[in-house]
Amino acid sequence: MTAAIRLVDVSKRFGGVTAVDTLTLAVPEGSIYGFIGPNGSGKTTTLRMIMHILLPDDGTIEVLGRANAAAARDRVSYLPEERGLYKKMTVRRLLRYYGQLKGRTLGELDPEIASWMARLGMQDWADKKIEALSKGMSQKVQFVASVISKPSLLILDEPFTGLDPVNAEALKDAVLEIRRRGTTVVFSTHDMGTAERMCDRIFMIFRGKKVLDGTLEEIQAQYGFDTVRVRTAGGVEALTGLPGVEAVNDYGQLQEVRLKGDPQRFLQQLAARGAVHHFEITRPSLHDIFVRIARPSAAEAGVPPPVMA
């Protein structure tokens, strides 16, 4: 496997806090790689180190085959979580400026700008000032700014946050199109559904350490078929007090149950309480896995430990 990004034993500390702890990671070239993790777990710090915005305290980072990440700067684009745009600039001037800083000429940039603006339905806004744009439009402009230089590696920090479904769909299509052209895409997200649907591989960081890394199947396989999805006439109340139920994720019409024990016996006990409309033995969703890892323990959450009889 050729790696677009390779991190070996990378650590980063801020004062006494270790934001990233001996992280080793390889992002395959041409893949869509999802970074997940709770707030403050070290995702953005990792992305910033890959972008050479921050320097690691320990370990090595290789980007696009270059040991010095700065050397690959023109082939890597970055969409930060906090959108950075000059309010007084026109969209066209801003895109040209950001593109030129990536080493592109105006002759190369202008057709790209026109193409992307048309694709995202913004062709009439090219000569408007950024301050006149809505939040969603600004986000799309920021995205265009990160792709017009035709990068080999595109790093997106929370690219879909704050977008309405139509714009999110447009951006998702654009990301897939860029990957088809051969660009490696790394993006961080809190939306587990998006990560499940879009990513070839998923990486989860928690408290600065890698806790998951692999394809969705590989990750789910670590947890086995310990989950059932049920839809019953009694709803979530029907699950109360049933033996073997470790956790319930209630979606209203559907409940996802983490089960310890025999699913058939559980089905019998559930059916005894009322009609069961849907019963599916499955692997845990990424959302469930995320919550299992990231939910604070009872001691951390300030809940007193159960009294043993």
Place this chain on the structure above:
Amino acid sequence: MTNKALIVAVSEFTTLTRSKAFLIGLALMPIIMAIAVGVQKFTRENVDTTDRRFVVIDRSAVLYRSIAAAADQANQSAFEGGRQTAPRYLPSEQSFAPDDQAARAALSDRVRKKEIYAFVEIPPDIVDPGSSASLTYYSNHPADQSLPGWIGGAVNREVLNIRFRNAAVDRAMVTRLTKRVEVSELGLLERDQAGRIKAASTVDKVRTFVIPVGMMLILLFSVMSGSPQLLNSVMEEKMSRISEVLIGSVTPFELMIGKLLGSAAVSFLLALLYVVAGVFVARHYGYADAIHARDLAWFTLFLGASVVMFGSMFISIGAACTDLKDAQGMMGPAMMFLMLPWMTWFAVLNAPESRLAVGLSLFPSATPFLMLLRIMLPPGPPLWQVALGVALVTATAGGFTYAAGKIFRTGLLMQGKAATLGEMWRWVRSS
């Protein structure tokens, strides 16, 4: 110099020259000069021409006629081309005993009712050379000095005439004998290439005052219009997280150098416009030869040094602060450095060779402005002082740029709280 630093510089220059601040900066100096000239003209033309009616209590019994005659003469010259340009003085005479307070109170009431403007008592022995008596002027316009000044002048002229007459001395003769000897200020004689001596020319205040001060002010305005903008620019990029995007494309040093270059280009453009306008004005008034290429070379050198020095200072402040309130707190001391020459140039102009002038012109933040002023004021400072000033300002500009590079690199990505001076110092010292 990298291509990316130039791209940043061009963007910075374009943004700054399209901003309102640039247009204000461009117009600032002409506006201030126009306002100064306009205010002078306005105050000259808009004199209070209200009649000054006043009562004279002349206990000397010899002065009122002279006051009335002087008033008639003054009133005739109060009109120019049919337009009144000065107030008319309209005296009337009254008498009462020196201890008559009721009469004074009645006159005070007339002043309050605006029937008269003031009243003045002349003591009986005022013409006696041994007397220490003075005029007593009563009015409710303490700020107005025109009427008491005019009365004092008219009374003193006549009192002197009477004293000379009583002493049997010819006043005209005394005036001739006591006439002051004037001083004609000339430059030095010069020899041309053939050894012929050229006569010294009269000292021209335009050459020795207006042009040096004008060049120094152009330098100051050019720096003030460009460098402080860097603080806003850096803060906008930091607060909007634009800096994160930029640092993903350029190194912090390239970004800072690009910004400095862009700001310097703005200052140079402003200076060019001002200097070209100044040269046109100088040519119009026959002073084209008063602006020398040597002075322009010094001007260019000092402008370059000051934009680097002050630009680095403002970049550091912008990178170290996280909001406008923090920036305003740090701007104060920085602006003091920039305003130092503005507050002290007059002292340097009056005594360019004094210890104070030498000391101030060797203080790096003031050197570009005050050393330029001293260079342009003949005979100019000794070469060692100029060399020392240039060396100090160059070293300071270099040091500031180095420190700004360190502060910029770290501060740009720091959010949440402004850096303390101690933290900034640690950043500068870090490898």
